[in-house]
Amino acid sequence: MDAELFANMLSDKSILDLKKLRYRYPQADMKEFVALLGNGFYKKLPLKDFDGRNLVYLESIAQVHLTAVKVLLTPQNSKQLYGMKAMEEEILSTFTIEQIATTRDSVHKILSGYAPTTESENRIYGMKKGLEFIGDPRHKINEENIHQLYAIAIGAFLPGENRLLAGYKYRHDSVYIVGNKVKHTGLPWQMLPEYMGNLVSFINEASTINDLLKAAIIHFYIGYLHPWFDGNGRMARLLHLWYLVQQRYSSALFVPLSEYVGKSRRGYYDAYTLAEQNTQISEILDVTPFLVYFIENVYHKLVTALPAPSITDAFQRALEQGNVTEKEQALWHFVLTAYGSSEFSTKQLEKAFGNAAYATIRGFVLKFEKLGLLRAARYGNRIKYRIEVREAE
Numbered sequence: 001m002d003a004e005l006f007a008n009m010l011s012d013k014s015i016l017d018l019k020k021l022r023y024r025y026p027q028a029d030m031k032e033f034v035a036l037l038g039n040g041f042y043k044k045l046p047l048k049d050f051d052g053r054n055l056v057y058l059e060s061i062a063q064v065h066l067t068a069v070k071v072l073l074t075p076q077n078s079k080q081l082y083g084m085k086a087m088e089e090e091i092l093s094t095f096t097i098e099q100i101a102t103t104r105d106s107v108h109k110i111l112s113g114y115a116p117t118t119e120s121e122n123r124i125y126g127m128k129k130g131l132e133f134i135g136d137p138r139h140k141i142n143e144e145n146i147h148q149l150y151a152i153a154i155g156a157f158l159p160g161e162n163r164l165l166a167g168y169k170y171r172h173d174s175v176y177i178v179g180n181k182v183k184h185t186g187l188p189w190q191m192l193p194e195y196m197g198n199l200v201s202f203i204n205e206a207s208t209i210n211d212l213l214k215a216a217i218i219h220f221y222i223g224y225l226h227p228w229f230d231g232n233g234r235m236a237r238l239l240h241l242w243y244l245v246q247q248r249y250s251s252a253l254f255v256p257l258s259e260y261v262g263k264s265r266r267g268y269y270d271a272y273t274l275a276e277q278n279t280q281i282s283e284i285l286d287v288t289p290f291l292v293y294f295i296e297n298v299y300h301k302l303v304t305a306l307p308a309p310s311i312t313d314a315f316q317r318a319l320e321q322g323n324v325t326e327k328e329q330a331l332w333h334f335v336l337t338a339y340g341s342s343e344f345s346t347k348q349l350e351k352a353f354g355n356a357a358y359a360t361i362r363g364f365v366l367k368f369e370k371l372g373l374l375r376a377a378r379y380g381n382r383i384k385y386r387i388e389v390r391e392a393e
Helices: 003-011 016-024 032-038 065-074 084-097 104-111 119-135 143-153 190-206 210-226 231-244 257-264 267-284 288-297 299-304 309-320 326-339 348-353 358-370
Strands: 042-048 054-056 176-178 182-185 373-378 381-387
Touching: 003 032, 016 032, 016 267, 016 299, 016 373, 032 267, 042 190, 042 210, 065 210, 065 299, 084 104, 084 119, 084 231, 084 257, 084 267, 084 373, 104 119, 104 190, 104 309, 119 143, 119 231, 143 231, 176 231, 190 210, 210 231, 210 267, 210 288, 231 257, 257 288, 267 288, 288 299, 326 348, 326 358, 326 381, 348 358, 358 373
Parallel strands: none
Antiparallel strands: 042 054, 176 182, 373 381
């Protein structure tokens, strides 16, 4: 292939869509182009497609900004393993993505410690337990713990026909992912133990792959294999978070990744579809479309998910100078965990915190507004407060 033609194709914005690329360059031999990509551009992964060929990705295209890494590495002072507001949004969003009916009130009820009374609330309770499970550093990613996570978060609440058979970690029959037509067939069930074992090895082995990209590759691969009859999307997103937690990304459970996926749900499913459509042309499963989707729609959106560094620093200075009481420190950490960047009223905070008089709550918000840590917004006679978040870059 002519060097100039190859360079033009490689830099073309349609590089992630081989069908479009073929249309734009009808004179090009696509098999030759793909072969050239394989000679120094594709990075091989130790994961196999259904025919035993290595998955690949284009490292030069899948690039994560350092700011996204910094957000997820931001230490959290909360004594909890997760942010309550983030967990609420994570559960709501992961159900919305899969069109599972639930309500914010039901999620809030279960996260507040009430026992589930409906099928929907049982599912919410399962996801709560699942997020707590992956947040516990004692739970390392292995096949037994993946099986336990599935049972806790999803399996126990499935109808009989979708449940795992006794002694099985994965499904015992074929599965098809359908829309208007069959879009994807899961890995033949007999091969699942081998492929899932290889995935766990990949998860736990040292590699030069960026951690955030590796988490997204794990996410993609679960969706691709479809190891269970139901709940594969939820498990893919849980494993994505779990890997980041295992790699000590302190804020992984304080930012609701599924909320960002939910906001770009069509792109999420299109990325899966595009990767498989490209395979029909190249005969190589290139996961770059999914990685680029995650970089652009999730990772690079996280910059606004946590308080600005100036806010964190200002609180630390006030604490060191003795301007913050022990109760106010507890309230600040509760606000960070329970509300994130969302607004709240003094009445809401009094009820949710449950261990401070209204006068204490009122004094807290006024002081922290004066310190520049909270921002007030007036809606007629009502005032709501929120923590500043990072400015998007």
